[in-house]
């Protein structure tokens with residue numbers, strides 16, 4: 018039996034725990050300093066832009082596509098295993114295009130996706146108005162509609178992944194910050210790289226054959242403790258929840274709408290999420306960046322942008338405003354899924370920046386593949 022210890026139980030750590038819990042001969046232990054889904058995951062809108070993203074090849078597209086495919090089985094599988102309901106939207110994503118010069122790029126993407134086996138529809142403004150009467154078509158030159166993209170509630174998903182992994186025998190330890198690693202093994206080095214044999218919290222130690230660091234913004238201090246700092250910094254995002262007395266548009270067609278990079282996410286019963294801001298911290302240092310405070314005006318601007326394409330939102334009542342910090346890798350592409358330099362049994366699954374919910378299932382599969390190579 019191989020013991021795998023996962024540090025961090027946001028959507029990424031929980032997805033890895035669940036996927037590994039399905040493998041024969043692996044005992045999974047997850048350690049988090051808080052309860053599950055409290056970090057960046059708690060703030061996310063869960064929009065999965067795969068087919069409608071402009072990534073068409075290379076690692077980024079492969080991860081998106083792999084996640085898209087795994088999501089088709091993952092949600093029903095988890096709901097059946099755990100009896101938990103996972104709020105998700107399968108009406109697709111509609112992106113509003115306001116600039117005629119962007120149309121050739123969308124047409125080219127449509128052709129590429131068709132060859133890849135996916136369909137993107139390009140709608141005239143009138144079609145946008147017919148299918149989504151709640152949207153203003155003023156300034157809209159086209160609607161790009163992907164029926165194969167989706168949205169999922171990140172907290173529901175993470176809690177279901179935890180419950181599913183637990184049902185398969187994984188162990189979770191919450192409220193336990195990881196404070197160090199097995200020092201004696203850290204000092205020993207060999208040609209294959211160092212091995213780290215245990216993860217320490219203040220109260221206990223977890224012996225490990227392999228360790229996965231999926232700690233989001235906590236990844237930098239953890240990798241510093243391993244003498245291999247992996248720089249992951251915060252990018253603040255704010256969002257809000259609105260309630261309208263009358264649900265918007267056609268009851269039987271409620272896609273996520275994106276206009277000018279602002280999402281409108283239907284939740285049912287007249288509730289909507291609107292977001293998010295993308296706020297880079299001053300280039301000072303991690304402590305200052307982590308202390309960055311959300312500015313209310315930035316979220317007001319986001320709401321104004323959403324109202325511009327969906328005027329009825331102006332009559333809504335804001336029921337909740339929140340913010341979160343996205344983990345963004347510095348000096349390398351997001352996400353970071355690789356072994357920790359110099360170690361033969363430590364893996365990083367972090368820095369998912371704006372797409373952690375979308376990419377969590379593919380990340381989990383990638384980590385599973387890497388561990389299988391380890392033997």
Ligand SMILES: Cc1cc2nc3c(=O)[nH]c(=O)nc-3n(C[C@H](O)[C@H](O)[C@H](O)COP(=O)(O)OP(=O)(O)OC[C@H]3O[C@@H](n4cnc5c(N)ncnc54)[C@H](O)[C@@H]3O)c2cc1C
Pocket residue numbers: 024025026027028029030048049050051052053054055056057058059060061062063064065193194195196231232233234235236239253254255256292293294340341342343344366367368369370371372373374375376
């Ligand atoms: C406003 C907003 C909107 C977003 N919308 C979307 C979206 O629509 N679609 C999408 O795909 N993504 C979205 N994201 C991005 C997404 O939230 C992140 O990419 C994702 O949540 C990252 O997940 P994670 O598990 O890596 O990190 P986190 O959720 O931050 O989890 C990391 C965990 O590690 C734990 N940890 C850290 N250090 C330690 C330690 N020393 N010991 C023990 N535990 C530790 C933390 O407690 C935490 O639970 C959004 C983000 C924001 C802020």
